[in-house]
Amino acid sequence: MHFVKALIAAIAISLISPAAMAQTAKRSPQEFVKAAASSDMFEIRSSELALRKSQTSRVKEFARMMIKDHTTSSKRLLSAAKKDDLPVEPEMTSKHAAQLEALSKVSGESFDNAYVEAQVAAHQGALALMASYGKNGQAKHLAAHAKKTAPVIRQHLKHAQQLSKSGSQG
Numbered sequence: 001m002h003f004v005k006a007l008i009a010a011i012a013i014s015l016i017s018p019a020a021m022a023q024t025a026k027r028s029p030q031e032f033v034k035a036a037a038s039s040d041m042f043e044i045r046s047s048e049l050a051l052r053k054s055q056t057s058r059v060k061e062f063a064r065m066m067i068k069d070h071t072t073s074s075k076r077l078l079s080a081a082k083k084d085d086l087p088v089e090p091e092m093t094s095k096h097a098a099q100l101e102a103l104s105k106v107s108g109e110s111f112d113n114a115y116v117e118a119q120v121a122a123h124q125g126a127l128a129l130m131a132s133y134g135k136n137g138q139a140k141h142l143a144a145h146a147k148k149t150a151p152v153i154r155q156h157l158k159h160a161q162q163l164s165k166s167g168s169q170g
Helices: 002-016 018-025 029-053 057-083 094-104 108-136 140-165
Strands: none
Touching: 029 057, 029 094, 029 108, 029 140, 057 108, 057 140, 094 108, 108 140
């Protein structure tokens, strides 16, 4: 069990490392689309997992919100990418896929804790991505999408951090 938590933590750190954040500022429009699509997909799939595995109502409520909001975000990303003449390939990055795989191997109360920790880390990374691209993005519609999405992600992050502090019980 500690191995899985350590794996999730290592993956989370790699998603928000200073090098990763610096790279965010230099992303091409296509790299941004790929990262944003993967982020949404990870949020949706990990939250679907939470609906099946979590034993707490607060975690399930958060997971339902993640599925709803990130499905909306995905649709808006597709629309913005289309307006900027960029294709969207719906697949997760290897980091997101590995983190989802690690989460799928955890159960019980440990799952809730691992899921919430993963949500905090994923939203920190997504917020850095959206804030940076919203400010410096080369593609007009994608930059507007990033600016519009960043406040929602900031709220998700605050909510995940509150769940983390409360031990995700409820």
